[in-house]
């Protein structure tokens with residue numbers, strides 16, 4: 239049984255939330271806890287859920303968590319500046 243200190247959610251729930259958020263114009267980054275070293279990691283590929291596991295930047299191992307968190311960002315355009323992104327909702 240994995241601990242759930244970050245209020246992480248099961249894959250099915252995360253995928254549903256991702257779909258909703260992306261269709262509403264948000265970008266989503268998956269967050270997870272490495273099962274090898276226990277460090278909290280954030281995927282660097284927006285809007286993608288990797289079923290084949292996640293690589294941990296801390297220990298270098300591939301980890302297969304069963305629960306995930308996420309961060310969201312909305313792309314905004316100010317004048318000529320595009321794709322200004324603010325990631326929030328980290329857990």
Ligand SMILES: [Zn+2]
Nearest residue numbers: 272275294297
């Ligand atoms: Zn690790």
